[in-house]
Every structure is written in C-alpha cells, then in structure tokens.
Amino acid sequence: MKIKLGLVYGGKSAEHQVSLQTALAVIKALDKEKFDVHPIYITEEGEWVRGAQLTGPVESVKELRLSKGAETFTPVMLNQKLFPSTKEEDSSELDVIFPLLHGPNGEDGTIQGMLELLNLPYVGNGVLASAAGMDKVIMKNLFAQAGLNQVKYVSFTRTEWDKSREEAYKKVEAELGYPCFVKPANLGSSVGINKAKDRESLITAFEEAFEFDRKIIIEEAVVGREIEIGVLGNDEPMCSVVGEIAPKKEFYDYKAKYEDGDTDLIIPAEITEAEYETIKEMAIQAFKAIDGAGLVRADFFLTEDGTAYINEVNTMPGFTPFSMFPLLWKHSGVEYPKLIEKLVELGIERHEQKQKIKHTF
Known part of the structure; x- marks a missing residue:
C-alpha cells in the first residue's frame, strides 16, 4: 500500500x-x-x-x-x-x-x-531540536554545556545594540578581535552573514545582520578547513563520510551556495582516521545535545594541527541531490531516493514511539 x-x-x-x-x-x-x-x-x-x-x-x-x-x-x-x-x-x-x-x-x-x-x-527534527538548531546562540550554549569544542562568540539583541552601539563594538573587539563573522541568530543558507575586518566593516555587518533578525551572533574567525558530516537516525544515530567545503571566495556565502557555484565540494575529505573519529563523535554528541531526530548536517572547522571546532548543526540542511548532506550519504552508499525513504521511515518510527506515551494519570 x-x-x-x-x-x-x-x-x-x-x-x-x-x-x-x-x-x-x-x-x-x-x-x-x-x-x-x-x-x-x-x-x-x-x-x-x-x-x-x-x-x-x-x-x-x-x-x-x-x-x-x-x-x-x-x-x-x-x-x-x-x-x-x-x-x-x-x-x-x-x-x-x-x-x-x-x-x-x-x-x-x-x-x-x-x-x-x-x-x-x-520527517525530521522535533520542536526542541528545530528551535535550538535554528537559534545559533541557544545552539552554541547547548554545545558548551555538552563540553564540545567551539570558537569564542558573543551575541546581541537589537535592543541592546540600539542602547549602546559603541559598547557592543568594543565588546566584540575586546573578546574576539578581527577578523570575525557577524550573523543573524535565526537564519540559514548564509543569508545576512558578513566577515568584519575592522570597525567600519563591523558596523556594516551589524546593520545588515539586524535586517534579518532581532538577535545576532558574532564569532571569532578561525583559520581552518570547513568540514561537514551527515548524521542520520533517531536514538541511535549514524554518521556519513566527511566532506570539505573549499570556497574560492573568502567564505561560503549565499551566492556561492546557490547562484554561481563558485565552490568546490570535496567528498570524502582527506583527513586522518583519528580526525574522522573525533568529528564523528562530536557530531553525535551535538545531535544528542539538541535532542535531534531524523537528520542533521554538522559543520566543523579543522585546523592545521588537527583541532576540530564544531561550528553549527543544520536541522534541515540543503537537500537537493547536489547539496552536501545528500552527497555525503551518496558517498556512504545511500542514494538520494533511498535517503528520502529512510527519513520517512524514521519519521514514522518516531511518531509510533510517541504514541506509547501516556497522557493521563
């Protein structure tokens, strides 16, 4: 049927x-x-x-x-x-x-x-995981509680910024320095993200990020490769091979993702077995930290000395056959149509588990 x-x-x-x-x-x-x-x-x-x-x-x-x-x-x-x-x-x-x-x-x-x-x-993540995964500040706070290694960050609401813009800029400069990345807290696909290299570009980046959200996050820039891994499952998640984003621009922005294709995706990424195991374990920890279900794509920075920093998880990653998440699973032996079927199965499985919960006492 x-x-x-x-x-x-x-x-x-x-x-x-x-x-x-x-x-x-x-x-x-x-x-x-x-x-x-x-x-x-x-x-x-x-x-x-x-x-x-x-x-x-x-x-x-x-x-x-x-x-x-x-x-x-x-x-x-x-x-x-x-x-x-x-x-x-x-x-x-x-x-x-x-x-x-x-x-x-x-x-x-x-x-x-x-x-x-x-x-x-x-299909996919529930209310908690979806909300936490969308809000980069809440997400990073949960990662910090889980003990996951990540770059330094600060955040501001529009109200805080309006009250004291100079203090906001000074806090970024004192705690993070330049360069840094300014992002809307609740948006994906690299919309509204800018790299600030000085006070002038920081001000511009704040203004643009606040066009898309009432809360923004500013992150310390780290020199490292951009590594991504797919997580699939419910209570017993498994991981794909890893891939690497190699943007020809300074960073992987919206235009590079969806318009000009000016980015190389390297799958599988050339990393050591030890580095893979570290990233795999951190991805599963991150998935569980937000109470994930179905799927996430976990994004990392990997420095030259082999240190991995988790950047974020995406609870509904790009999902065309040419997007990173499906490509990671294709290289792991799960073709795109089968990946869709598996996600539907996981959604039904999770729903059936919830039907066992009592709602009366």
Whole structure:
C-alpha cells in the first residue's frame, strides 16, 4: 500500500526559493510506486495552498507555486481542514508530512509544533531540536554545556545594540578581535552573514545582520578547513563520510551556495582516521545535545594541527541531490531516493514511539 506523503514547502522566510528547489528535487526523486505525493505550498505571505495529488512529472519550480485550481486556506487545528482529502473513499489524513522548509517559520520548530498538536507523523527534527538548531546562540550554549569544542562568540539583541552601539563594538573587539563573522541568530543558507575586518566593516555587518533578525551572533574567525558530516537516525544515530567545503571566495556565502557555484565540494575529505573519529563523535554528541531526530548536517572547522571546532548543526540542511548532506550519504552508499525513504521511515518510527506515551494519570 502506498504511503500518502504530504510535502510542505515554500514558507514565509528569506529561504523561500531554496525550499522550492528542495521540493522540486524531492518530487523528482520520489518513487511513485511507493508514495502518493501531495503538495502543500506556503506562499511568501504565509498563505497555505493545497494542491491535488501529483500524478505526472514536475519539471520546474514555477509549477510548485500553487494558486489557481488549488484550495487556499488558513491552517486550523483540524486535520481534515489542514490536509483535506480529494477523494471521498480516502482517509482525510495523510500518512506522513515532510516539511521541506528552510529558515524561520518552518525549520525553527513552528510547523513541527503544529504537526505535534495534530498528532501527525512528520520527517525530521522535533520542536526542541528545530528551535535550538535554528537559534545559533541557544545552539552554541547547548554545545558548551555538552563540553564540545567551539570558537569564542558573543551575541546581541537589537535592543541592546540600539542602547549602546559603541559598547557592543568594543565588546566584540575586546573578546574576539578581527577578523570575525557577524550573523543573524535565526537564519540559514548564509543569508545576512558578513566577515568584519575592522570597525567600519563591523558596523556594516551589524546593520545588515539586524535586517534579518532581532538577535545576532558574532564569532571569532578561525583559520581552518570547513568540514561537514551527515548524521542520520533517531536514538541511535549514524554518521556519513566527511566532506570539505573549499570556497574560492573568502567564505561560503549565499551566492556561492546557490547562484554561481563558485565552490568546490570535496567528498570524502582527506583527513586522518583519528580526525574522522573525533568529528564523528562530536557530531553525535551535538545531535544528542539538541535532542535531534531524523537528520542533521554538522559543520566543523579543522585546523592545521588537527583541532576540530564544531561550528553549527543544520536541522534541515540543503537537500537537493547536489547539496552536501545528500552527497555525503551518496558517498556512504545511500542514494538520494533511498535517503528520502529512510527519513520517512524514521519519521514514522518516531511518531509510533510517541504514541506509547501516556497522557493521563
């Protein structure tokens, strides 16, 4: 019997377009003999649009921007309303939801919380892991508590910055120095990130980062290779081979990731067995520190002397066949269509475990 899979994509986020690319790739890769695919599009304004079950090929992102002939609605806490059936004989419920959303209002625990309330199985990380993984400050605080090695960092809210901008700049200079990286705390895909080399560029970087979030994080720059590893599983996660990001620019920004391809991905990365074991163990510790489920991509810096610093985990990493996470698993023996199937299995498995929990006393 086929699995009725709901794909939720788009979203009210600066990463809307990235999500559309992900959805297109997943739709093309899904085995239509195993899955009935139901598209659910969230517009940039936050409007939900339910499309008919896909029965033919989808060739472009444009086709995924559902509007005419689709049902538009505001989500409510009623499963029949949120995911209505198009056939009377079908169950109104989809079997499992795959949130293909990047960034705020999707990857940050918001939609995961809604799906928990609806008691629907879904792919990927839960509310806690998604929220912690989205907020770089909270994430790094959890890593620190877990004893994971990471670079020094400071953070500010817009209110703190507005009250005393000069003090904020001085704190960065005293505790981190130059160069340093300034980032929005709750955004991915390198949106709003800049490298500051002096006071002038620091001010500019603060201003841009605050355009995308009310909280920012500033991190000490470290000279090292950018190493990434995939984690897959629930309570007993396993790791892929490692890959290396070799940007031809100063750092791996949004344009290098999604537009000009001006970056080399080296898989597997040339590191020692001891370095791999260290990174693998740290990745699993990080996964457990945020109570991960399904998948994360863990990103590290590896210095010349072999010291590994965890930078962050991404709870919904880039997920086209050419993105690092799927490529890492391809080189580990798990092809893209099988990776999708495995993630769906993990989502259903986690949901079944939750059904064993008592809610009365």
